[in-house]
Amino acid sequence: MNRNVNAIAARLSLRPPQRKSLEILDRVTEILPLRKHADLKAALEIIRSEYPGVTDFERAFPSLCFAIATGVGKTRLMGAFIAYLYLAHGMRNFFVLAPNLTIYDKLIADFTPGKRKYVFKGISEFAVVPPEIITGDNWESRGANLDLFGGVAINIFNISKLNSEAKGGKQLKMRSFRETLGESYFGHLAGKPDLVLIMDESHRYRGDAGVRALDELKPVLGLEVTATPFVEKGTKGAQPFKNVVFDYPLARAIDDGFVKIPAVVTRKDFRASDHSAEALERLKIEDGLGLHEQVKVHLATYSAESGRERVKPFVLIIARDTTHAAELKKLVEALYGGRYVGRVIQVDSTSKDEEVTRALLAVEHADEPTEIVIHVNMLKEGWDVTNLYTIIPLRAANARTLVEQSIGRGLRLPYGQRTGVLEVDRLNIVAHDKFQEIVDDARRSDSPVRLQTLVLDPEAVRKPLATVVSRPNYAPPDPQGPNYAREGAVVYSAAERIVAALVVDELHRLSGNPNLAPTSSALSNVSVQAQIVQAVKSRMTAQPVLPGIETGPDVSAIVAQMTQSLVMGMIDIPRIVVTPKGQVTAGFRPFTVDLTGVRPSNAADTLWVQRLDDGVGHQVVLSADQSGGEEARLEDYLVRHLIDFKDVDYMAHADLLYDLASQTVRHLKTYLSEDEVEPVLRQQGEALSRLIHGQMQAHYQEGADEGYEATVHRGWTELKPCAYTTAAGESPRDYRQAPPDLNRIGTYLFGGFGRCLYPVQKFDSNPERLLSVILDRDTERWFRPNNGQFQIRYRRGSDHPEYVPDFVAETASTLVMIEVKAANQLGDLEVKAKAEAAREWARHATEYTSQNGGKPWRYLVLAHDLLQENMSFDGLSKVAATV
Template structure:
């Protein structure tokens, strides 16, 4: 990659396939002379030598195609191409073709508006002071005439001209046999816009969604322009003629959808059905309702999960919606009526659904299009969009998470046009979270057809996840609620009470500042300052003085000093706020040192010890008889020599071990004891009921089978762990983070002591009534966790002072080497003399590699937290790993703690 391409790649933060495309363009243009009178054969030979997939330009000018999957970023690549050609080759005139009005408007915004989030030239210094001129099919008369004055404004600097045109408008104008408007004489120009473009000596033609520009008339018009170069961008490098797909012959780079999925640039599609579902047992109307209801159930499950993920990770809100594909406009209306009925999810979606199709006219269509374009806005109430063949290229939404196709169509078409609308990711990359990264397609009747299409080697998708409706926990409409720490909840209630009080606005302002804002400021100071190691430090005179000075500075900047008569009053109010924060920390919070635990890059690999399961080790002898067939005779194959040969049988285990060490992960020096143990166990099984000769035969002739049998059982016991951990300690401690959780809207909040049946429902319930918890509302993942919380609250004579169910990111403990993950403990419990970090796990999982790796990281945290606390007169930390079946309500906390403590 040359320097210019490298600079653009870095400045525009190009993804790998985008960067590869730019590199290919730079490679092609190297030693390639572009002109208005090219030797097409010589240029084609030049390109074909570099990229054998390009066998024909398919136009009267050199034109090459870059096929990038939907969602990878073709518009940004277009900006990279323009930047490269302008900077490296001095080209200043570009003609960008859009296939329809939606893409046309989108391109104008992305290529012209620096304030736009998707502005494609952001970071290109050459365009910062002298941005490209955008000439459109609507303003070319005045823009081109004004070109001389425009250039003078920039003191003779070379200006890039980007002409953007909607090809569908050109096609519509030529259907009647008339000349398109762009070819007609302009009174402003003295020539037609088309003639102006033809006369440009360095015109580069860029075709977005180029599979639209292959019709005879369209091809002829483009050929007349005679550009020096054509660059085609599409996700579909083929045209359809009946049932035949005609592949492009000028593709130089093909990055298909299956590859984009594997590389994580788009969502993973998951096809949903009901187990044992027989669509033939239902009428079309019944099938529509079943699929709609199932799709909405999925939506109601996904929506709170996405909301919670965004809240927990401080990301902008993502509002998911559902796309329903109708057969025709009549069908769309019927679906609309169904969804608006009171008996469809209690009428909840009656005002949250819209339909969009070509039969709509006037203000209705305009209003619906505006709703559609803003469907990602959290303030837009629409959650269901019903469409009939209206949503193709240009509608680049990122928050479509459920598709319900109700039209009859070939699965290939469904894959390309419908699924493609939902593949873009809200934040441009996968978040390693199913709720954020997965697209659901509800297809009970077409399920097998979609799977078969997806599994074809040349499929657009190639791999598709399968989801059974029975695997999804869907219990009705859900809402997201937040449980903050007790101090913040009290402050929220105080602020609400003040707002509702019958007092003057001036008095309200002062009370909110004193009773709410000041307390929050003190709490923030406590958890961010390196000079504060514990709540008691708030009592120090220098800390009080520092807080007062900070408050005064902020009051000056916000004109708040008039709230008080004098400085002494402010100081007194700050002391009151400090006392309130101090009392909260002592009685309702647990001091969590801000310590980061990250695995070292140096790691160790190996296999944990286990016993071989030989139940299915069934190997028969291999015949060693020698046979002959005399080629010149008609007689058949005959026995030549009976089997049996001399072998060295000193130790059969050596033979098996020698085969095992051929596997890359198996290190003889590290695992010799385990290898000989497993080989011996296999050998003992083979010997049962056999004589020495039979055993010799099996070992010699089936040694690879035996090794494979053993290795298959070794793989689940493979481990890769860090040899140590990197620790970063901040001299402050963390504020208790809020819990964001989903709740079934129709369900009540349950008392933590309430028995929930069946127990599988516990995971979806929200509980309250806690007296020692740092949060007022909580959820639990299992009955064992709920029972443990009961012990913490109810045990007679309990030593437990406070306990916490940590919210995501409360701790910064990372485990795993190749794919690091955040560890989120189940509980933190404080007693009079210790703080415990606690994990509750199923007995069968405790010895698994993941649980053990988490434990090692947690132990390191406890070790460093203990050392840190010792310096400041605070309590030590201990780690407890409790088997879930050992938790019963009659158990005492200290009994569990002492029995299942894991040593530092």
């Protein structure tokens, strides 16, 4: 496999389906010469020899379709294609086609350096000379200087605009002569020997006049990306593409957790036939908005508990036509005393002005007021938002059309991955009248939410597994096992190995005596060496299983050799116990509850929410819950839930709890009448209490009136053996090379290190492997610690679990604990809690090492997207995250 595939996949953090697509492109470029005016018949035979599903290019040039489910990342994949073709094959000219103005604007932004979703972030070659972006709006000025740039040129055009120009057989403006070029811009592009055409959402314009006109550009290759690899042809129905080279359907994306979980919603014990069309429509809207308000609370709670940015959800209502959309807007704004006035936008043929378009694209931003979008199917693809959580379809359509047209807009995950909180990971489709029809359709074998393929690797399935124990390099081989001699290691006889084991045991015993051996290097002192020799000889004499052996091996020599091996193969990690002095206090500080955007309301029924992927259903209570009894004070509906949390002591926090509850009640009264507040507290008191408790975590404090005292029980601790499960008989992989399947990197064993304190290690991610390359090159020694190596505890709610950093390394001047984190997780409260505990441990450890001639300790958190082999460890240290 081309090394550029591994590099690009790592730098862009490609998901498995994206990486697989890139691997296919890599293989295609190996077997198919990319040149203009290729023999299509011969090229098709070459492709079909490895990808038999491709039966026709359906273009005047070789063109392949990558069918990737919505929400998996098609735009990033297009960026990966361009980066690969440039880095691996030197291609510099690309023509990217968008189906409409929305996607056109989005693509320009995503290919522009400095933008939030810049697709080439991590490609160092483009950091120095970024690609030149030529668009349908600036080609006349910038395209003229195209050859002066000397780098990659990405042309981005809107097919809708090209179609309007080509209507009626007219000539494209690009075909008109340009004096600055000496030819037309079209001719200029057609003359490029390496032009690649990339078609986004290609199902939208397969037979359009603009695309037919572009056939004459004769690109060397066409790459199509779409989530819908078929076109509708009247009575013939959906006609699948004939050039699909890779298909990753929605069901796979749902199953793999790359998108939200789709669910259909109705009322419990509901019969649509009992209601008029108007009443049913209003019920769906009211229930959808009630569910929306609950989702807001869950998202706010998750933000408070995790420390991640808050997500503002919104509702999409799909109207029948423009008149219907206007009526719905009035209805929504009249509900709940005008709560949603100024928070609803209407998108249809009457609302194409720039202000509405900007508002639509800004709906994702937390500080933008829109909570309800009403549209008449004007936008299909390209509305790239992640915070759509509730869809209310009010157009007449069959179940499949409702699902396919609805869920595509709401599948993207706001945090890039599932959180494990169902309400945060779920997309709700409110369809009272179509509930059973949608559920039945989802259960069909050809349902888009169930249809998937799974290709097993027979060799991988049949491979037996084995347990491999990786002992630290200084440890002697197992006396009962074969004598595995490392390079440069002393080869011991069977008797000498028994002595070596006794020596190591004595060395470890001395780690618990910081007065005699405050550091591992102190073991080399003459007096300590003599004490170890004497202790080993005494044990040899006292054990009857070793008769006469004391006269054989040279104990002094073995002690000296084993001590040197331990000192050279050790990073001193002191065992520190921190205890408070004087009176200890712990609790929560007063604060103002953040209830921005949280406006729960009372509804009349219980909803039934059924997942479409696995068919599991459950009820969501919107009606008042009579359980728990009636409370004398409104605040008690919240306090009774708050005191159930294990870290909340009612006696110590009563005043604070009632203050927080009072703030919440006052907030409810700003938009609810006095009679409405109690039912809402009965109904959603538990959810509101979780939100309050989540925010309390950021205001926790503990202390001792006389400070803390750190006691060092061990100056250094032994390195523990690591047990790994791996394929039996499989040799460790070279740590400098990425494995073939990054999705399975946790199953591989890596070796070949020069400065690691263990012969083999495992990694949880490719960024960790990349860090090992840097550490092995730039530090004196490093390893991945085991549980119990540090005894660092951090606070997580009422628990204090152990924290083990990902790496430990020693440089010429410092000892470092290192944590590798996904860039989008750096703000998590748990990450911050770990960092706080680790830095406190490092402070006490440094105090100890400074008294004993050792190096200071540091703690670094590195974002995964910083890890590239060209980075030095010093360079990484300077850009470590502030957590």
